[in-house]
Amino acid sequence: MFWRANVFTFGSNMSKNSAWKEIFDEVGGISYFTARFFREGLRPRYEWQELLRQCYIIGYKSLPLVGITAAIMGMVLTVQSRPTLEEFGAESWLPSMVAISVVREIGPVITALICAGKIGSSIGAELGSMKVTEQIDAMEVSGTNPFKYLVVTRVLAATLMLPVLVVLADGLALYSSYIGVNLKDVVSFKLYTNQVFDSLEYSDFLPAFVKSYFFGFAIGIVGCYKGFNSKKGTEGVGHSANSAVVVASLAIFIIDLIAVQFTDLLGLN
Amino acid sequence: MADNVIEIKGLKKSFGENHVLDGFDLNVPRGNNVVVLGKSGSGKSVLIKCIVRLLEPDEGSITVLGENVLEMDHDELDRMRVRIGFLFQNSALYDSMTVRENLEFPMRRHWFDITKEDADQRVNEALENVGLLYAADMMPADLSGGMRKRIGLARTLILRPEIVLYDEPTTGLDPITGREIVELIMDLQQKYNTSSVIISHDMQVARMTANSVVVLADGKNHAQGTFDQLKASTDTQVKQFYEGVT
Numbered sequence: 105m106f107w108r109a110n111v112f113t114f115g116s117n118m119s120k121n122s123a124w125k126e127i128f129d130e131v132g133g134i135s136y137f138t139a140r141f142f143r144e145g146l147r148p149r150y151e152w153q154e155l156l157r158q159c160y161i162i163g164y165k166s167l168p169l170v171g172i173t174a175a176i177m178g179m180v181l182t183v184q185s186r187p188t189l190e191e192f193g194a195e196s197w198l199p200s201m202v203a204i205s206v207v208r209e210i211g212p213v214i215t216a217l218i219c220a221g222k223i224g225s226s227i228g229a230e231l232g233s234m235k236v237t238e239q240i241d242a243m244e245v246s247g248t249n250p251f252k253y254l255v256v257t258r259v260l261a262a263t264l265m266l267p268v269l270v271v272l273a274d275g276l277a278l279y280s281s282y283i284g285v286n287l288k289d290v291v292s293f294k295l296y297t298n299q300v301f302d303s304l305e306y307s308d309f310l311p312a313f314v315k316s317y318f319f320g321f322a323i324g325i326v327g328c329y330k331g332f333n334s335k336k337g338t339e340g341v342g343h344s345a346n347s348a349v350v351v352a353s354l355a356i357f358i359i360d361l362i363a364v365q366f367t368d369l370l371g372l373n
Numbered sequence: 374m375a376d377n378v379i380e381i382k383g384l385k386k387s388f389g390e391n392h393v394l395d396g397f398d399l400n401v402p403r404g405n406n407v408v409v410l411g412k413s414g415s416g417k418s419v420l421i422k423c424i425v426r427l428l429e430p431d432e433g434s435i436t437v438l439g440e441n442v443l444e445m446d447h448d449e450l451d452r453m454r455v456r457i458g459f460l461f462q463n464s465a466l467y468d469s470m471t472v473r474e475n476l477e478f479p480m481r482r483h484w485f486d487i488t489k490e491d492a493d494q495r496v497n498e499a500l501e502n503v504g505l506l507y508a509a510d511m512m513p514a515d516l517s518g519g520m521r522k523r524i525g526l527a528r529t530l531i532l533r534p535e536i537v538l539y540d541e542p543t544t545g546l547d548p549i550t551g552r553e554i555v556e557l558i559m560d561l562q563q564k565y566n567t568s569s570v571i572i573s574h575d576m577q578v579a580r581m582t583a584n585s586v587v588v589l590a591d592g593k594n595h596a597q598g599t600f601d602q603l604k605a606s607t608d609t610q611v612k613q614f615y616e617g618v619t
Contacts, residue, residue, distance in 0.1 A: 239468070241465065242461055244454075246454065
């Protein structure tokens with residue numbers, strides 16, 4: 105039995121080692137890719153037209169999905185929180201509670217997760233399919249820098265557009281929360297907004313706004329990395345799209361965790 | 374000494390234990406078409422991807438237009454790549470762009486001061502050359518295989534390269550369309566005075582285009598000569614191509 109136990113331990117160590125190796129390979133690959141993004145991004149010539157096109161695709165075309173999700177999120181949060189607050193006779197705190205929850209945490213994180221699904225998978229699949237159909241090679245041999253044209257523009261667009269989407273999502277969530285409040289009470293819009301803005305401070309808004317830039321950057325860089333390094337074949341494209349979403353979602357939570365620690369250190373919590 | 378536009382010496386490229394190119398030598402004289410024949414997986418595409426450094430060779434030297442390609446930095450390589458056209462097997466058209474945008478794309482990135490009128494004129498000329506002016510505003514997804522090949526050829530030639538590398542130009546096409554593409558390649562080569570390396574396993578392509586035929590086998594330049602010289606060869610691997618004998 106001893107040998108069997110040892111063989112199993114050895115086998116399990118082997119698979120653990122290879123899993124760790126895969127994780128380190130992935131982290132190393134993304135780090136190198138990120139360094140290349142800064143190197144290529146800072147060098148002229150800049151692809152302004154493509155950047156604008158990507159801002160339109162990533163920002164404007166994500167609006168319906170982000171907007172609907174945000175509206176539902178605000179409404180659900182309001183309706184579900186009301187009974188608990190009522191128990192304590194604190195239903196007048198509903199607008200403040202929803203505002204702080206949405207602006208500080210739920211708005212940026214849910215918007216980023218929605219975008220990781222929509223934008224991350226779309227970038228991963230698009231670049232992956234360009235890779236396997238040799239379109240990226242075609243750019244390279246025509247003396248065009250595909251990294252600058254495809255990666256730098258998409259990552260920048262995701263980084264710039266996500267905070268905009270977060271602000272819009274926050275606004276829509278708070279507006280639908282106002283509707284949620286009025287399902288059972290009668291609260292004027294002015295009173296509601298007064299309560300919301302009285303409860304919010306810059307220290308609620310600013311860290312959330314800043315971290316949404318990092319969320320956007322993570323979604324862009326992971327989507328591009330996965331697409332750019334897609335393996336041959338349609339299965340590889342599917343895998344790129346899928347893993348872009350998984351890794352970007354994980355990255356969002358890790359960035360969120362770091363942001364919380366950082367704001368805590370700065371005394372902004 | 375002949376004026377060679379490409380000189381390859383002792384080229385080696387392996388993928389793990391698979392030694393795809395194992396000391397390959399090749400000279401391409403100016404104005405000539407060299408057809409490289411080889412079985413599937415023999416390393417033909419690897420060879421031309423090494424020439425433009427889409428793949429990095431393990432050993433050997435590649436001189437293109439008198440310059441050592443393997444010693445170039447990224448900017449020098451980009452400048453050299455403008456002088457080399459590359460037609461991909463599946464044309465590799467950018468599928469998010471129209472045909473016109475596909476053709477404008479390389480121009481806009483190399484000729485920064487080109488006016489819209491000049492760019493339009495060049496695109497129209499390139500499309501006229503391949504008989505597809507009417508397809509300018511179509512998307513690649515709406516084109517047939519033969520049309521995609523023609524547009525790929527137009528895009529390859531729009532920067533007026535001195536050398537063109539063709540990767541299986543007739544693969545996936547019916548014999549009639551394949552013949553039309555080969556005739557088009559010959560017409561455009563004469564018009565723009567290019568030299569070319571044509572990767573193929575299609576004997577019709579070799580017969581119609583080659584000044585010189587190279588048989589790539591076991592990673593080496595196994596045999597080289599004119600189409601008729603190799604046709605008369607008694608070498609088993611050469612005969613396999615000419616007679617389909619296995």
